[in-house]
Amino acid sequence: MLWAALALVCLLHALAAAAPLLANDAPLWIRTRAGARFPAFEALGWSERFLLLCSPWVLAAPLWLATRSRLALACPLIALLLALCWQAAAGPRVFVPAGEWKRQLGAQPALFAPVPFGYRETNPSEAWRPPTWLASAEIDESGRYVGRAQASGGLELPPAPVEVRAGEPARNAALRHPLGTDAQGRDLLARVLYGARNSLAIGLASALLALVIGTLLGALAGWRGGRTDLVISRAIELVLCFPVLFLVLLVASVGWGSVSAVWTISAVLGLTGWTGVARLLRAEFLRLREAEFVLAARGLGFTETRIVLCHALPNALAPLIVATSFFAGTAMLVESAISYLGAGLVEPESSLGGLVKGGSEHVWMVLFPGAVLALAVISWNLLGEELRDLNDPRLSGEQA
Amino acid sequence: MAAYLRRRLAWLVPSFLGITLVVFLAVHLAPGDPALRESFDPGAVAPDAAQLELFRSEHLLDRPLLVQYLHFLGPFDLSPRGHRWFGGSGEHAYGGLLALDLGAEFRRPHVRIVDELGRRLCVTAPLALAAALLAWGIAIPLGAWAALRRGSKRERALALGLFTLHSLPGFWLALWLVLAFGAAGLGWLPVLGLHSAGASELGWFDWTIDLVRHSILPVLALALGSLAYLARQVRASMLETLSQEYVLTARSKGLPERVVILRHALRNALLPSITLAALILPALVGGSVIVETIFGIPGMGRYAYEAMLERDYAVIQAVTALSALVTLLALLVADLLYAVADPRIRHG
Numbered sequence A: 001m002l003w004a005a006l007a008l009v010c011l012l013h014a015l016a017a018a019a020p021l022l023a024n025d026a027p028l029w030i031r032t033r034a035g036a037r038f039p040a041f042e043a044l045g046w047s048e049r050f051l052l053l054c055s056p057w058v059l060a061a062p063l064w065l066a067t068r069s070r071l072a073l074a075c076p077l078i079a080l081l082l083a084l085c086w087q088a089a090a091g092p093r094v095f096v097p098a099g100e101w102k103r104q105l106g107a108q109p110a111l112f113a114p115v116p117f118g119y120r121e122t123n124p125s126e127a128w129r130p131p132t133w134l135a136s137a138e139i140d141e142s143g144r145y146v147g148r149a150q151a152s153g154g155l156e157l158p159p160a161p162v163e164v165r166a167g168e169p170a171r172n173a174a175l176r177h178p179l180g181t182d183a184q185g186r187d188l189l190a191r192v193l194y195g196a197r198n199s200l201a202i203g204l205a206s207a208l209l210a211l212v213i214g215t216l217l218g219a220l221a222g223w224r225g226g227r228t229d230l231v232i233s234r235a236i237e238l239v240l241c242f243p244v245l246f247l248v249l250l251v252a253s254v255g256w257g258s259v260s261a262v263w264t265i266s267a268v269l270g271l272t273g274w275t276g277v278a279r280l281l282r283a284e285f286l287r288l289r290e291a292e293f294v295l296a297a298r299g300l301g302f303t304e305t306r307i308v309l310c311h312a313l314p315n316a317l318a319p320l321i322v323a324t325s326f327f328a329g330t331a332m333l334v335e336s337a338i339s340y341l342g343a344g345l346v347e348p349e350s351s352l353g354g355l356v357k358g359g360s361e362h363v364w365m366v367l368f369p370g371a372v373l374a375l376a377v378i379s380w381n382l383l384g385e386e387l388r389d390l391n392d393p394r395l396s397g398e399q400a
Numbered sequence B: 001m002a003a004y005l006r007r008r009l010a011w012l013v014p015s016f017l018g019i020t021l022v023v024f025l026a027v028h029l030a031p032g033d034p035a036l037r038e039s040f041d042p043g044a045v046a047p048d049a050a051q052l053e054l055f056r057s058e059h060l061l062d063r064p065l066l067v068q069y070l071h072f073l074g075p076f077d078l079s080p081r082g083h084r085w086f087g088g089s090g091e092h093a094y095g096g097l098l099a100l101d102l103g104a105e106f107r108r109p110h111v112r113i114v115d116e117l118g119r120r121l122c123v124t125a126p127l128a129l130a131a132a133l134l135a136w137g138i139a140i141p142l143g144a145w146a147a148l149r150r151g152s153k154r155e156r157a158l159a160l161g162l163f164t165l166h167s168l169p170g171f172w173l174a175l176w177l178v179l180a181f182g183a184a185g186l187g188w189l190p191v192l193g194l195h196s197a198g199a200s201e202l203g204w205f206d207w208t209i210d211l212v213r214h215s216i217l218p219v220l221a222l223a224l225g226s227l228a229y230l231a232r233q234v235r236a237s238m239l240e241t242l243s244q245e246y247v248l249t250a251r252s253k254g255l256p257e258r259v260v261i262l263r264h265a266l267r268n269a270l271l272p273s274i275t276l277a278a279l280i281l282p283a284l285v286g287g288s289v290i291v292e293t294i295f296g297i298p299g300m301g302r303y304a305y306e307a308m309l310e311r312d313y314a315v316i317q318a319v320t321a322l323s324a325l326v327t328l329l330a331l332l333v334a335d336l337l338y339a340v341a342d343p344r345i346r347h348g
Helices: A001-018 A046-061 A061-067 A070-091 A101-104 A186-224 A226-240 A244-252 A262-271 A277-290 A290-301 A304-341 A352-358 A363-391 B002-029 B034-038 B048-058 B063-073 B115-148 B155-165 B169-182 B204-242 B245-252 B259-269 B271-279 B281-295 B301-309 B313-341 B345-348
Strands: A029-032 A035-037
Touching: A001 A046, A001 A186, A001 A226, A001 B204, A001 B345, A035 A304, A046 A061, A046 A070, A061 A070, A186 A226, A186 A277, A186 A304, A186 A352, A186 A363, A226 A244, A226 A277, A226 B281, A244 A262, A244 A304, A244 B002, A244 B169, A244 B281, A244 B301, A244 B313, A262 A304, A277 A304, A277 B259, A277 B301, A290 A304, A304 A352, A304 A363, A304 B169, A304 B281, A304 B345, A352 B169, A352 B271, B002 B063, B002 B313, B034 B048, B115 B204, B115 B259, B115 B271, B115 B301, B115 B313, B155 B204, B169 B204, B204 B259, B204 B271, B204 B281, B259 B271, B271 B281, B271 B313, B281 B301, B281 B313, B301 B313
Parallel strands: none
Antiparallel strands: A029 A035
């Protein structure tokens, strides 16, 4: 179960990191008269390239961990280097309006992503289309639903001819929009993929921030004790009382200039969420400070820094990782609640909560984004739970 | 005990000030201008510079942050209409948090925030209380049962269910409740507001029935979120207690199993829950924002949310100060109860 949970977490993050390869309205490859071009990659920034290069490594992370390979640690650095080289070699970033490539494309050979739709590519004639493998989604040439007089609920737009662009499945193909479309006819699968990408990024970033702050403060409180401990403990109690949802709403309900809301939300969540890690580490360090191996290390004349980093911290690592992985799940839940309320990421950026909000009267708009979010949170929580059982089997479901 | 109480009360003040300060800074440093938003009205003409100036000076938005914070804190009103000591006209000498006068809303200057908070609280508090009672009422027996039957097939199924429920987003659950029981699904229960249209003409009995029918789904949605968390905590705590030696002693004394479980194990296992009951308050406040939005209930959460969208600083600060104060007091009461219940802490 532990390895399954780990593999699931890694798979989700790898898919999210590779999103531009999986769903894109620009073709991955085309042959022009001047030679081959790679339009999907021309629009990427260096961080997106880095994530893309990281995704195979993330996918293989359980293997690395199982074999305890040192090489694995070097991989993000290699990916970063490659991304920078790629960035330097590539031309300037090309911004093409959504769907433009497919409109311009003639008969020349092209290779598209598995989902040949961009997350911001609109197609008004297909607004609120149910998942296309359902019989009720069948539409005729003019955009009228065949099976019934009216589409289910919501806004009924005057029918317009359905535009099937280059590289897209046929009008009534079962896999044209496997999850349906939203109010502007954007493909829900592509939007869910990019929304999950944002959610997972927020979960991971805020958890890492909380881990760093919590480790520093918790270690300080537990190791120093006395007055330092008192001050930090009070600070922890204070932060526990913060109305976190309000704070995130305040900061996220208006954008911060050029900084993406992904980072501001992560920052607020991390800055208010470190208490769990700090409390755990403080308790562990209070215990470890008196442990015999620490006394031995001290007797050997090691410096305090060395004792903390090489002896105490590795022994307290397990509960820290558990707390962090639970926090990542919680952070994703808070973020989705914020975007459900209509704050947070702004259109056309996609967020899972925002998708549910946008189509709360259509079953497919509630079901799929919510289910993906639930899957992501469950995978983090499962990982936390399995790690905790490994560390402390008293709570596990098995009869000890 | 008295010394303990004094120490705790002394900490309450800096904690409360700290929270209000952080919220104050977050409100004021976040982008967005209440002056521009306040006058946003589709029918109205665009405000001219003089009007904006007047609005800013009335609400001290043009003064340094420190002055604004002191004005919010009270007890002296520092605005142009405020106390004479600070260069005001003396019309409205005292105000702010310490004077228990939170001023008027930015958007609707004739509405006193204290009155509005009272009205909203009368809606939210009963719902939150009912949800908390429901959640605890189910979580305690469920958690205790799970700990006693650990490892059995049914317990594993329950654990899986609770685990999943704990991981699901609250708004998603609430939406499914709406889709399932609302007019779109079974049509058993109303899903909008707390009263039907024309409820004021009903007799008191029908009115109450109407109210209860309207509150079932919101209360359920609020309770479901914390239910799974609480039940899992109770289970963990109960497992911990069952492995203690005094439980073994009680069993070997030949006490009936019922007495061992209820009086020796469960009572001790519920001790940590006292603190937990206080700590889920922020989650309930957060949950009420979502639930009140989905079910269209005019409560505290919705009030705070609308104020945040409008950048109504006065209301945001009032609501967050109130929620922080309630949480702090609840934590204090929980600690005191804990000390009453557990002599090790009282005398430690």
